[in-house]
Amino acid sequence: MKLGFIGTGALTSAIVTGLKSDPDNSMSVVLSPRNEDIAASLASRYRDVRVAPDNQAVLDACDTVMLAVRPQLAHDVLPELRFRRDHHVVSLIATLSRETIAALTAPAGQVTKALPMPMVAHRQGATIMCPPDPGMAALFGGLGKVIEVENSSEFDALSVATATFATHFTYLDTIHRWLEDHGVAKPQARDYVASLFKALAAAPETNPDADFMHLAEEYATRGGINEQVLRALTEHRVFDVFSGSLDDVHRRISAS
Ligand SMILES: NC(=O)c1ccc[n+]([C@@H]2O[C@H](COP(=O)([O-])OP(=O)(O)OC[C@H]3O[C@@H](n4cnc5c(N)ncnc54)[C@H](OP(=O)(O)O)[C@@H]3O)[C@@H](O)[C@H]2O)c1
Incomplete structure (x- = not known):
């Protein structure tokens, strides 16, 4: 898996820190350049993590892309990007539905919603995911517990607990x-x-x-x-x- 992040803020930092705290994790990670300081700090700490020149370069370099911008920004940022049919989009944007993300990232072939919490940095807590997906379950399973659900109403109800x-x-x-x-x-x-x-x-x-x-x-x-x-x-x-x-x-x- 070549993993990319659009939006390098608190949550991206927690996920990358959690993933790379496993010494055997050699997954290639490409970060979008904002936030500049967080992206530079992660890239300096971990060998397989690098910062792309812009958001499109993240997409071009990866097959799986996590969306980690604030919800209000997603409507501005995502339509400007060229997604591929073979992209697996994993939206971490808590308040936007999977349908909305699918429309904003067309023609990406697969869209998953996931809600990790900042404690994944310490490989603790739980991530909810919809729909189930073995690859993403394995990734988030390395960062704590994973709760996979089939429908978005169950996902929404679970997210209330946070x-x-x-x-x-x-x-x-x-x-x-x-x-x-x-x-x-x-x-x-x-x-x-x-x-x-x-x-x-x-x-x-x-x-x-x-x-x-x-x-x-x-x-x-x-x-x-x-x-x-x-x-x-x-x-x-x-x-x-x-x-x-x-x-x-x-x-x-x-x-x-
Ligand atoms: N934090 C949590 O506990 C948590 C939990 C679950 C889900 N989420 C979801 O995760 C998403 C990110 O949350 P967060 O806490 O990580 O927010 P955050 O710390 O504000 O990170 C968002 C990042 O997006 C960057 N950004 C701004 N404009 C951009 C652009 N045009 N292209 C690419 N990146 C851009 C920002 O950079 P600048 O700093 O330079 O503006 C910022 O670093 C949100 O949608 C939130 O709903 C967060």
């Missing part, structure tokens, strides 16, 4: 700040919260048959302090509001 990361850290920050307000030194409070939640994050993998509510119930001893906090948040409809916000994100993603 809208919750900031909320997750705000939840941890609430605990951290509360500990500080109650006299715990900042580094100790941080260490404690980080260690506890690292262990909790591993629970679904160590208990593969338990659903999430089952894991919650294991901690929510009747009359105990976990049950108290869970009940307070439930009574204040915090989880209903949270679920409603996922509906709102879903509507936004589905409409694009």
Whole structure:
């Protein structure tokens, strides 16, 4: 596979870093020249990575091209490029549908949507893909877990889960700040919260048959302090509001 990227920003940097952190990976990678600093830095770090003079030169040099520009730019940038029938286009552009990308990259013969997350730089997390494709599954499988789905509605629903990361850290920050307000030194409070939640994050993998509510119930001893906090948040409809916000994100993603 000769892999190219149109758009060399945060996500491209994460993917290339993840791929090339495998010492056996000798895949040829061609980057578009923007962002200049990120492209130059990646090319200087890895032997098989080079920067093309322009976007068209990326396409001309590769058979598989990942689209990693901001969505608003795609409509300006892609129609100016000459795609080939034998190009496999892999769109990482979260908010543009596969149909829209296919129209913008015609006559490219194959269009896949994929949603890796920045943690692929450390070969962690998961990438969702639609439709399934063995070659791309192998590539993203080297960067963490891959979830392949047949239809775009399932892909869109899964992508909603990625809208919750900031909320997750705000939840941890609430605990951290509360500990500080109650006299715990900042580094100790941080260490404690980080260690506890690292262990909790591993629970679904160590208990593969338990659903999430089952894991919650294991901690929510009747009359105990976990049950108290869970009940307070439930009574204040915090989880209903949270679920409603996922509906709102879903509507936004589905409409694009
Ligand atoms: N970051 C994430 O967590 C994430 C996760 C999933 C999907 N995505 C999707 O991935 C895409 C890229 O996201 P990102 O976070 O990597 O954005 P980003 O850091 O802003 O990278 C986009 C890059 O595109 C470059 N660019 C601007 N004009 C260009 C042109 N005419 N031709 C080629 N490249 C051009 C920009 O260069 P300059 O800096 O020089 O302007 C920038 O480096 C987005 O569509 C986003 O929806 C991102």
